[in-house]
Amino acid sequence: MPVPDLFAEGLGRGWKTYNGSRLEQDLTLEADVAIVGTGAGGGTTAEILSAAGYKVLLIEEGPLKTSSDFKMQEAEAYPSLYQEGIGRMSKDGAITIMQGRAVGGTTLVNWTSSFRTPEPTLEHWAKEHNVKGHSVAEMAPWFEKMEQRLGVAPWIMPPNANNDVIRVGCDKLGYHWKVIPRNVRGCWNLGYCGMGCPTNAKQSMLVTTIPATLEKGGELLYLARADKLLIEGDKVTGIHCQAMDERCVTPTGRTITVKAKHYILAGGGINTPAILLRSKAPDPHQRAGKRTFIHLVNFSAAQFEQVVNPFYGAPQSIYSDHFQWDDGTTGRMSFKLEVPPMQPALTATLLGRFGIDNAMRMEQLPHTNAMLALLRDGFHPDSAEGTVELRSDGSPVLDYQMTDYTWDGIRRSFHTMAEIQFAAGAKSVLPLHTDAEYVKTLAEAKSQLDGLSLEIYRTRLGSAHVMGGCAMGEDPTQAVTDSLGRHHQLRNLSIHDGSLFPTSIGANPQLSVYGLTAQLATQLADRLKSA
Amino acid sequence: MNDSVVAAPGLSRRGLLKVGLMGSAFLATAGLAATLSGCSASTPANGFAILRDADLPFLKALIPVMLAGAVKPEQMPQAIDGTLQNLDYSLNRLSPEMLKLTVQLFDVLAMAVTRGPLTGIWGSWENASSEDITHFLNRWQNSSLSLLRMGHASLLQLVMMAWYGRPESWAHCGYPGPPRV
Numbered sequence: 010m011p012v013p014d015l016f017a018e019g020l021g022r023g024w025k026t027y028n029g030s031r032l033e034q035d036l037t038l039e040a041d042v043a044i045v046g047t048g049a050g051g052g053t054t055a056e057i058l059s060a061a062g063y064k065v066l067l068i069e070e071g072p073l074k075t076s077s078d079f080k081m082q083e084a085e086a087y088p089s090l091y092q093e094g095i096g097r098m099s100k101d102g103a104i105t106i107m108q109g110r111a112v113g114g115t116t117l118v119n120w121t122s123s124f125r126t127p128e129p130t131l132e133h134w135a136k137e138h139n140v141k142g143h144s145v146a147e148m149a150p151w152f153e154k155m156e157q158r159l160g161v162a163p164w165i166m167p168p169n170a171n172n173d174v175i176r177v178g179c180d181k182l183g184y185h186w187k188v189i190p191r192n193v194r195g196c197w198n199l200g201y202c203g204m205g206c207p208t209n210a211k212q213s214m215l216v217t218t219i220p221a222t223l224e225k226g227g228e229l230l231y232l233a234r235a236d237k238l239l240i241e242g243d244k245v246t247g248i249h250c251q252a253m254d255e256r257c258v259t260p261t262g263r264t265i266t267v268k269a270k271h272y273i274l275a276g277g278g279i280n281t282p283a284i285l286l287r288s289k290a291p292d293p294h295q296r297a298g299k300r301t302f303i304h305l306v307n308f309s310a311a312q313f314e315q316v317v318n319p320f321y322g323a324p325q326s327i328y329s330d331h332f333q334w335d336d337g338t339t340g341r342m343s344f345k346l347e348v349p350p351m352q353p354a355l356t357a358t359l360l361g362r363f364g365i366d367n368a369m370r371m372e373q374l375p376h377t378n379a380m381l382a383l384l385r386d387g388f389h390p391d392s393a394e395g396t397v398e399l400r401s402d403g404s405p406v407l408d409y410q411m412t413d414y415t416w417d418g419i420r421r422s423f424h425t426m427a428e429i430q431f432a433a434g435a436k437s438v439l440p441l442h443t444d445a446e447y448v449k450t451l452a453e454a455k456s457q458l459d460g461l462s463l464e465i466y467r468t469r470l471g472s473a474h475v476m477g478g479c480a481m482g483e484d485p486t487q488a489v490t491d492s493l494g495r496h497h498q499l500r501n502l503s504i505h506d507g508s509l510f511p512t513s514i515g516a517n518p519q520l521s522v523y524g525l526t527a528q529l530a531t532q533l534a535d536r537l538k539s540a
Numbered sequence: 541m542n543d544s545v546v547a548a549p550g551l552s553r554r555g556l557l558k559v560g561l562m563g564s565a566f567l568a569t570a571g572l573a574a575t576l577s578g579c580s581a582s583t584p585a586n587g588f589a590i591l592r593d594a595d596l597p598f599l600k601a602l603i604p605v606m607l608a609g610a611v612k613p614e615q616m617p618q619a620i621d622g623t624l625q626n627l628d629y630s631l632n633r634l635s636p637e638m639l640k641l642t643v644q645l646f647d648v649l650a651m652a653v654t655r656g657p658l659t660g661i662w663g664s665w666e667n668a669s670s671e672d673i674t675h676f677l678n679r680w681q682n683s684s685l686s687l688l689r690m691g692h693a694s695l696l697q698l699v700m701m702a703w704y705g706r707p708e709s710w711a712h713c714g715y716p717g718p719p720r721v
Contacts, residue, residue: 081718084705096638357700368609498719
């Protein structure tokens with residue numbers, strides 16, 4: 010039975026949308042509130058403000074793709090649904106950065122893991138970053154509200170064999186493990202969350218908050234890049250947008266001018282600070298783009314006797330936080346352990362090498378598990394951190410410089426992942442590093458790891474979580490916005506996305522963005538009434 | 541493109557060292573040199589949106605080395621064509637800045653003036669053996685120039701992703717393909 014395409018049906022009922030690539034002339038659009046970005050922050054904010062009676066306009070750089078477009082083909086999905094046609098990398102090319110770019114933002118392509126912001130992280134922000142009003146108790150109702158809205162619940166089906174490696178290995182070693190809460194309703198357990206959910210089970214912004222906004226008379230402009238804020242004194246007076254071609258590569262030459270009473274940036278880490286930088290928004294302490302964090306990821310592969318088929322089944326269902334807080338909040342670099350889904354194109358680039366070496370690794374794909382460590386960056390002064398810069402064409406790039414402190418976290422997490430994989434019954438383990446080989450015992454793995462030269466390009470590094478760069482906090486010399494997400498210098502501009510986080514989260518960040526922006530948008534709706 | 545110009549058999553060690561130090565400058569100016577020499581036309585080759593005629597010889601030499609072991613020799617010609625098609629599709633959707641970097645990398649490999657000193661392949665790509673190409677890739681992987689190490693990583697990722705995005709690659713890696721919905 011074919012899956013109904015909810016979004017296409019809504020469009021048929023008259024939802025108001027504008028396709029930038031099809032514009033034949035320049036356009037001016039007006040709204041009460043203009044929101045740049047349609048991901049977790051933009052979608053959540055749009056639903057709440059439109060329910061409060063405001064006319065909302067959502068602006069999205071990427072294309073509008075809906076369930077009937079999602080064919081579960083890597084070759085098609087990645088160039089279409091990810092930033093820079095999946096070419097986004099750190100400035101030195103050492104770290105692949107996977108961020109969504111389509112209506113729904115990263116929520117369209119994430120792997121559905123939904124964690125509340127950990128308590129130590131919220132406490133650290135209050136204590137070290139002068140953040141007010143986001144304590145554990147103050148945030149709890151917002152997380153609960155969004156968990157209900159998006160169907161967040163611990164995954165009810167058994168984990169796939171790829172995830173089960175964490176459960177079995179951690180059980181044997183006495184390490185913590187737990188089932189991951191996912192934002193799905195009626196999930197078919199297919200495993201293709203990263204290419205757009207073909208069954209509309211994932212409760213991304215595409216099937217939840219954006220339809221709700223459009224039902225209330227909100228409007229959606231897509232394939233339109235928010236180029237610059239127009240600024241007069243301490244106010245934003247408009248947004249200048251460039252219409253993009255249907256590949257989302259080249260501006261068509263048409264422009265869209267957006268006029269609103271209030272403006273909200275929700276383009277996520279990297280893109281939100283970039284708009285401020287391009288607009289030369291007042292920034293007396295040069296904070297925009299600073300302290301950008303990415304949950305740097307390294308990987309360990311393992312081969313098993315039994316079939317793993319790591320390309321099928323819910324991509325992430327088991328995690329371990331055994332090492333997440335083991336040296337306190339601000340101690341040595343710590344990490345969360347999860348697994349990635351392993352469809353062949355992405356896997357071939359992860360497993361490394363070429364010719365017969367890569368071919369033999371790929372041949373074993375059905376028997377292969379991969380584990381990943383999400384490094385909790387930004388809590389220690391020696392942690393690696395990123396800075397957003399503009400290239401000559403105004404597009405942003407993240408300069409992320411590694412440090413010895415961060416490499417130490419990578420080496421320890423390699424050791425831990427090998428330990429868990431062998432405990433789960435792996436017959437061989439391969440840290441994803443150019444010079445490494447599959448080895449058959451933990452002792453061999455440990456001695457191989459101690460001998461590896463950990464350096465960029467040789468170590469396979471990635472990120473799927475960009476956070477920070479427009480930190481919130483009460484001190485304008487340190488933060489871009491106050492704790493309510495209000496820009497410290499521009500009075501009708503707010504930021505509602507993961508760029509507000511003063512550090513990384515220490516967990517997959519989508520629910521942190523939902524909860525925080527639900528709170529900020531509700532408070533904003535009240536303020537706009539009295540304005 | 542005239543290959544005989546740079547087929548300098550007796551380039552001294554000192555000369556090579558100089559080339560190494562100058563490597564970054566070579567890369568930085570490759571785009572300009574390409575324009576001046578006129579051997580790197582910006583028009584796409586027949587059947588492609590991005591890939592140019594000048595890119596095809598080195599890609600056709602590289603791809604079979606990278607896919608050796610994953611593709612049977614008799615199927616290699618079709619695998620090369622398929623990989624080129626997927627590569628072109630992806631490049632056509634890269635951001636302009638990332639495409640620019642990739643085109644610069646391709647220029648360095650395509651133009652004899654940079655290819656010889658930086659890859660060690662002094663003759664044409666068509667005549668390079670798989671050992672020559674493996675040697676070049678290992679040399680870049682271990683180069684003291686970060687731009688070459690980055691170039692090595694990019695080449696591997698571009699080619700591997702292009703090939704394994706294609707259904708005919710999946711039998712080798714035991715992937716039955718996506719389920720029916």
